[in-house]
Amino acid sequence: MNLNSESLIGILRKLKTIIFAVDKDLKVQFVNASLCRELGIENDCFTGENVLNLLPEYITHEYNIMTAIKTVFESNNDLEIHSIYYTDPNTQKETNIDIEVKRVKSEKPLVLLLINDTTGIAKRGAGLLLLFELFYLMQETKDLDKLCYLILTAVTAGQAFGFNRGFLLLVDGGKGLLKGRMGLGPTSSEEARKIWKQASRKNLKELLFTFNKLNSKEELPLYPIVEKLFYRMDALPDIIKKSIDQKMVIKVERMSKEIEEKKIFDILDIDEFIILPLVSDNRTFGIILADNKFNRIPISDENFDELNIFSDYSSLAIKGVMEYRRLENRKKELEEYQKLVNRLKDTLRFSEKLSALSETVAYIAHEIRIPLSNIGGFASGILRKPDDLERVRKNAGIIADETKRLERVLDRAITFVKGPEIHLRLENINDVIKDILESMANDFHEKDITVTKSLDTNLPLIPIDRDRIKQGLLNIFRNAVYSLEKSGEINIKTIDKKDTVKIEIKDNGGGIPAEILQNIFNPFFTTRKRGLGLGLTITQKIINAHGGFIKVESEVQKGTTFSIFLNKKKESK
Amino acid sequence: MEKVMVVDDDEGIRCLYEQVLSDEGYKVILASDGLEAVEIFKKVKPDIVILDIRMPGMDGIELLGKVLDMDRKLPVIINSAYSMYKSNFLTWMADAYVIKSSDLTELKLKVRELLDIKKE
Known part of the structure; x- marks a missing residue:
């Protein structure tokens, strides 16, 4: 006897559970009595039948019940199949079925096949x-x-x-x-x-x-x-x-x-x-x-x-x-905004560079024009009165001087563009400082500036390009003198640090406001009416070329301190 | 003899202008910066002044103001290597603006022209 889908579902809906006890050969040993009662048959009616023949096709087709039963026999572990859906083709009514396969401990090895209606519970x-x-x-x-x-x-x-x-x-x-x-x-x-x-x-x-x-x-x-x-x-x-x-x-x-x-x-x-x-x-x-x-x-x-x-x-x-x-949108907006700001910054940097460039050109034009017009002018002077030997001699001398001046302008321009070329030798930095102080003695005297020095006499010799360092330090001293009113003070110190020698140049001048301080090493930045704004740029380039660095501290109305650090040993590059 | 005052911090230029303007028959008075110019101006009255703009200490524009304070009718020629000061309205107080060049023809013409106007 076969249970068709409709009758099985009908009974299941009423009983909620149908049980088949099955042996290893898939033969039914017994079923629940209520099922037989519902079907109006004897209790042993299904005994000996293959269980697969009794189950409706929509279950046996979709799920491999045979394998499930065999697995439980072999593994001794229970197995559950959940959520089998059955929709009545006539009523569209949906039924949810679970199947449990359980091992039963009995004399003869058996499994129970429990078919549960879980439509509501599930x-x-x-x-x-x-x-x-x-x-x-x-x-x-x-x-x-x-x-x-x-x-x-x-x-x-x-x-x-x-x-x-x-x-x-x-x-x-x-x-x-x-x-x-x-x-x-x-x-x-x-x-x-x-x-x-x-x-x-x-x-x-x-x-x-x-x-x-x-x-x-x-x-x-x-x-x-x-x-x-x-x-x-x-x-x-x-x-x-x-x-x-x-x-x-x-x-x-x-x-x-x-x-x-x-x-x-x-x-x-x-x-x-x-x-x-x-x-x-x-x-x-x-x-x-x-x-x-x-x-x-x-x-x-x-x-x-x-x-x-x-x-x-x-x-x-x-x-x-x-x-x-x-938040994501806000983040995106902020990122867009940041991008815009960066673009503007780039543009600004570019136009700053442009304006620096145009100043360079103006500077070079000025520096070249004057000696050039002098040379031209004095040469014309000779042409006008070639027989005035005294004038010819004088003008030729001036022309020679102005030519040298032109050469110096070009030298400086090249130093600036290429960075200084340096030739290191072991030198005593104190000697260099003494040189500078001597050469500036007149400037100090004119402004009545007091210079005090405390130089460490035990300093080791360090590898420097004497002329370049002199040029670099000179620029700092000139700035100091420029910043000082009459009877100012300049204090210079050399100090032995662990790996470096520190040179400290301190003045008690007007100091540098913060917004200017951040620009002092920029080329063509100057607060003077006359001046190229190249001095400190070149100083920094020289110190950097030595592998050293400069620190500046300044307080308005109190003064400025430049600290230059130079390596004791030659940097291996 | 008409007196021309040249104020310029560049020694070469002072020397050159002295030579060229003397050749033209002027008496040339030289000053290397604004302060010196003011001092000299107190003692000697020039008939015309040629001024550089970029100078240490007192610059040409400041000096121009001082000079005109002392003598409102004095002709002044601004003589600079830069053309950019032409747009600085303070330089408009000057009677002429001549850019520095090895060819001094324009400068010589301006000096003559301004002195002639002054005479009339």
Whole structure:
């Protein structure tokens, strides 16, 4: 005798469990007595029959029951098959079946095949577990469409709320609209059956993975309906407004008298559906609509509690994503702004360089023009009176001097462009300083400047280019003298540091304001009316070429201290 | 003999102008900076002044103001290696602006021209 699908489901719905005890050869040893009673047959009617012949095809086709039984015999571990869905072809009624295969300790090795109707229980028990998993995933999601897909999967997956279709509408604050964002579910009964068959074997993560393969939400089959779902926020249908205001899941029926707005029923082509509000902290994010268009199972209010919790969680998750998007946008804006600032900075730097260049040109023009016009002028003087020998001699002398001057201008320009060439020899830096002080004695005397020195007499000889260092230090001394009023003071020190020798040149002049201090080494920067702004630039280049460095400290009205550090050993490069 | 005062910090230029302007028949008075020029000006009244702009201490523009304070009608020629001061409105107080060059023809013409105007 074979149990056909309808009779098995019918009995299962009534009994909730059907039990087959099966031996190693898959032969039925006994069944539960209530089954026989229901079928009106003897208790031993099925004894000796192959169990596979008794089970309906939709179970044996989809699941390898034989392997399952053999596995349990061999491994001694129980096995469960969850979520087998059966939809009655006539009534579209859906039944959820679990099959347990259990080893029984008895004289003869047996397994029990328990076929359970879990239509109600499964939805609540397994469904809750699933919701937890979903909530966790929802928290992780940063992408709005992915989150919408997750939410709608929970609404439609048989393992969770199991609605046929779900639609998500979001508030577009800028436009003041409540607009369809995404729809999930089949477009026909045909498709519905196919999806449910597949879905029962896929776990949630696999379902979500399907979304990653989609390019956009527009590819989902329900999108044409989604597009039609939009309302002005200030003219929401009463029923939607009620759901949002009361933060409650509401079931809506076409026949209900309190509903004036019937358009939505036509768009969905259904007579009843539910509304889940997505509200958090008094902020409305949107709503979810769900219906059972294909199996037409009436919506019962038995899991409204879960739906309410679910709608709270979904709102929180959407809020999270929105906040995240807002921050991301803000971050992007800031990055754009930063890019703009950097571009402007580059432009500014470039124009600063240009203006420095034009000053260089002006400087060189000036430095060349004067000796050049002098040479020309004195040469003309000779031509005018070639017989005035005294004048010829004098003018020729001046022309020779001016030519030397031109050469010096070029030398300096080249030093500046190429950086100084240095030839190191071991020298005593104190001697160099004494040289400089001697050569500047006149300048000090003119301004009545007191120079005090404390030179460390035990300094080692260090590798320097004496002439270059002299040139570099001279520029610092000249600046010091320039900054001093009459009867100022300059203090010079040499100090033996661990790896370096420090030269400190301190004046008690007017000091350098911070905004100028940061520019003093820049070429062509000068506060003097006459002066090229190259002195300290060249000094720095010389010190750097020696592998040393300069530090400047200055306080307005108190004075400035230049500290030059020179290596004791030749830098190996 | 008409007296031309040349104020320039460059020794070569002073020497050159002295030679060229003497050849033209002027008495040339030299000053190397603004302060010296003011001192000399107190003792000797020149008929015309040729001024450099970039000088240490008191620059040409400042000196121009001082000179005109003392003698409003004195003709002044600004003589600079730079053309950029032409746009400095303070230099508009001067009667002429001549850019330095080895060819002193323009300078000589301006000196003559301004002295002739003064005579009229």
